[in-house]
Amino acid sequence: MENRTMLTDLYQLTMMQGYLVNGYHNKEAVFDVYFRSLPFNGGYALAAGLEQVVDYIENLGFEEDDLEYLRSLNIFSEEFIKELKNFRFTGNIDAIPEGTAVFPYEPLIRVKGRIFETQLLETTILNLVNFETLIATKASRVVSAAGGGSVMEFGLRRAQGPDAGILGARAAYIGGCQSTSNVLAGKRYGIPVAGTQAHSWIQCFPSELDAFRAYAHTFPDMCLLLVDTYNVLKSGVPNAIKVGLELEAEGHQFLGIRLDSGDLTYLSKEARRMLDEAGLKKAIIVASNDLDEETIFAIRAQGAAINSWGVGTNLITSKDNPSLGGVYKLAAEGDQGVFHPRLKVSENIAKITNPGIKKVVRFYDRAGKTMADLIALEDEVFEEGKALTIFDPIQTWKRKTLTNFRTRELLVPIFREGKRVYDLPKLKGIQLYAHKELETFWDEVKRLTNPHNYIVDLSANLFELKQQLLLTINNDIKSKQGVE
Ligand SMILES: Nc1ncnc2c1ncn2[C@@H]1O[C@H](COP(=O)(O)OP(=O)(O)OP(=O)(O)O)[C@@H](O)[C@H]1O
Numbered sequence: 451m452e453n454r455t456m457l458t459d460l461y462q463l464t465m466m467q468g469y470l471v472n473g474y475h476n477k478e479a480v481f482d483v484y485f486r487s488l489p490f491n492g493g494y495a496l497a498a499g500l501e502q503v504v505d506y507i508e509n510l511g512f513e514e515d516d517l518e519y520l521r522s523l524n525i526f527s528e529e530f531i532k533e534l535k536n537f538r539f540t541g542n543i544d545a546i547p548e549g550t551a552v553f554p555y556e557p558l559i560r561v562k563g564r565i566f567e568t569q570l571l572e573t574t575i576l577n578l579v580n581f582e583t584l585i586a587t588k589a590s591r592v593v594s595a596a597g598g599g600s601v602m603e604f605g606l607r608r609a610q611g612p613d614a615g616i617l618g619a620r621a622a623y624i625g626g627c628q629s630t631s632n633v634l635a636g637k638r639y640g641i642p643v644a645g646t647q648a649h650s651w652i653q654c655f656p657s658e659l660d661a662f663r664a665y666a667h668t669f670p671d672m673c674l675l676l677v678d679t680y681n682v683l684k685s686g687v688p689n690a691i692k693v694g695l696e697l698e699a700e701g702h703q704f705l706g707i708r709l710d711s712g713d714l715t716y717l718s719k720e721a722r723r724m725l726d727e728a729g730l731k732k733a734i735i736v737a738s739n740d741l742d743e744e745t746i747f748a749i750r751a752q753g754a755a756i757n758s759w760g761v762g763t764n765l766i767t768s769k770d771n772p773s774l775g776g777v778y779k780l781a782a783e784g785d786q787g788v789f790h791p792r793l794k795v796s797e798n799i800a801k802i803t804n805p806g807i808k809k810v811v812r813f814y815d816r817a818g819k820t821m822a823d824l825i826a827l828e829d830e831v832f833e834e835g836k837a838l839t840i841f842d843p844i845q846t847w848k849r850k851t852l853t854n855f856r857t858r859e860l861l862v863p864i865f866r867e868g869k870r871v872y873d874l875p876k877l878k879g880i881q882l883y884a885h886k887e888l889e890t891f892w893d894e895v896k897r898l899t900n901p902h903n904y905i906v907d908l909s910a911n912l913f914e915l916k917q918q919l920l921l922t923i924n925n926d927i928k929s930k931q932g933v934e
């Protein structure tokens with residue numbers, strides 16, 4: 451749908467020209483997309499953004515004016531520009547479907563192909579996956595805090611620009627929001643749109659009652675009245691009740707009220723009592739105002755009578771954790787289908803990469819609950835009938851034996867030789883899948899604060915390969931130091 455080919459960092463293009471000049475452009479590479487720590491000190495993340503990655507790959511191509519611009523920088527050769535003219539992706543991509551619960555170091559996307567092509571994809575894939583995964587995860591936390599109450603996404607006005615508003619609404623829907631106020635996101639992705647009215651509507655009329663009546667008259671079947679413009683309990687709620695009863699006398703269903711300031715617990719309880727006493731038991735109470743999972747959790751714990759939550763800024767900007775640190779790291783390089791595992795060394799243990807072409811295997815018990823994930827080498831097999839001992843890759847004495855398990859491989863083929871082989875699921879389907887997916891995890895992993903660490907280990911073979919490569923690199927450095 452959208453050509454984002456030029457939405458990249460300059461260094462991808464300079465490296466590409468470098469590969470070409472040095473005869474490396476046809477070398478094959480495998481890159482992994484993964485993050486190193488969970489956002490929000492939470493227990494899981496929800497993968498999102500794959501549909502946008504697919505769209506990006508399918509629309510790759512440099513236009514004439516892109517090439518003109520690159521020429522104007524005076525750093526690229528004509529030979530390179532000519533290569534760009536014919537650029538398209540001809541490799542393989544595997545990915546974990548959107549809505550899947552994912553954990554640190556698990557390859558969310560695995561890209562395999564000519565380095566000339568795979569190098570370019572880094573920036574854009576990360577840009578798309580980091581943001582949507584972050585917002586889907588945040589939304590999932592907000593929705594979980596809301597218990598059975600619905601959550602409307604209200605963030606567009608304070609999102610970090612239009613793209614974040616639109617893709618944020620999409621990700622929030624994956625995370626479980628019921629609707630969005632964002633009309634373009636509704637049109638583009640089929641997300642249900644919903645809304646009430648602003649204070650300006652109430653202020654514009656001679657009185658609050660006039661404003662409520664006018665709204666009810668215009669939208670009798672979607673009438674949620676904002677009750678905090680003047681005084682919630684002395685004016686807003688009594689006026690809303692009057693109009694609600696008038697609407698119901700005319701045969702319509704009065705939807706309810708929205709509280710947007712003050713002590714939401716106290717006001718909702720009082721408003722509930724007043725609505726019930728007036729016979730408007732079905733009218734709902736919506737709350738908004740700077741909400742996030744913590745405030746919603748606290749307000750519910752106080753016994754508030756709130757049915758639905760409008761959540762904007764804190765959700766769409768992921769205010770308490772504004773980025774996900776997803777990275778795109780080379781795991782193997784090869785020629786004509788023969789690959790060699792590669793590793794990046796770092797003083798920081800967390801930054802040492804996992805080498806080789808890998809997969810992610812999720813282990814379930816017979817009741818369908820998750821037991822652990824294993825990052826393994828692509829060709830490894832874990833027989834379902836056979837006990838398997840797994841161990842923590844840092845604290846290797848921490849061991850666990852899995853028996854009587856069922857396995858699932860999380861990465862699925864998305865592109866083969868440049869052609870899409872994956873049917874993109876509908877957004878509603880992704881939302882339902884995410885919900886079901888989370889049901890397979892224990893509550894301890896999902897709780898909002900200090901969750902239990904879900905086990906993600908390396909297979910024994912991958913662990914061994916990593917140790918071997920680290921040893922080889924270390925020995926190499928030592929012997930070179932001896933020579934020089
Ligand atoms: N009972 C409650 N427990 C915990 N937090 C609450 C409760 N009621 C409201 N809040 C939160 O407290 C904050 C109140 O913010 P603030 O003081 O700006 O709101 P306000 O009194 O409604 O003023 P304004 O009219 O400017 O919106 C909001 O984040 C709101 O979600």
Ligand SMILES: O=P(O)(O)OC[C@H]1O[C@H](OP(=O)(O)OP(=O)(O)O)[C@H](O)[C@@H]1O
Nearest residue numbers: 604710738739740741760761762763764
């Ligand atoms: O608080 P958020 O989670 O971002 O949710 C959206 C907020 O946006 C609107 O407020 P508006 O832009 O009119 O500002 P105000 O109510 O804070 O004055 C609405 O009334 C909500 O309070």
Ligand SMILES: O=C(O)c1cccnc1
Nearest residue numbers: 604631644645646647760
């Ligand atoms: O429809 C609403 O009530 C709404 C929409 C966007 C932001 N705040 C509120």
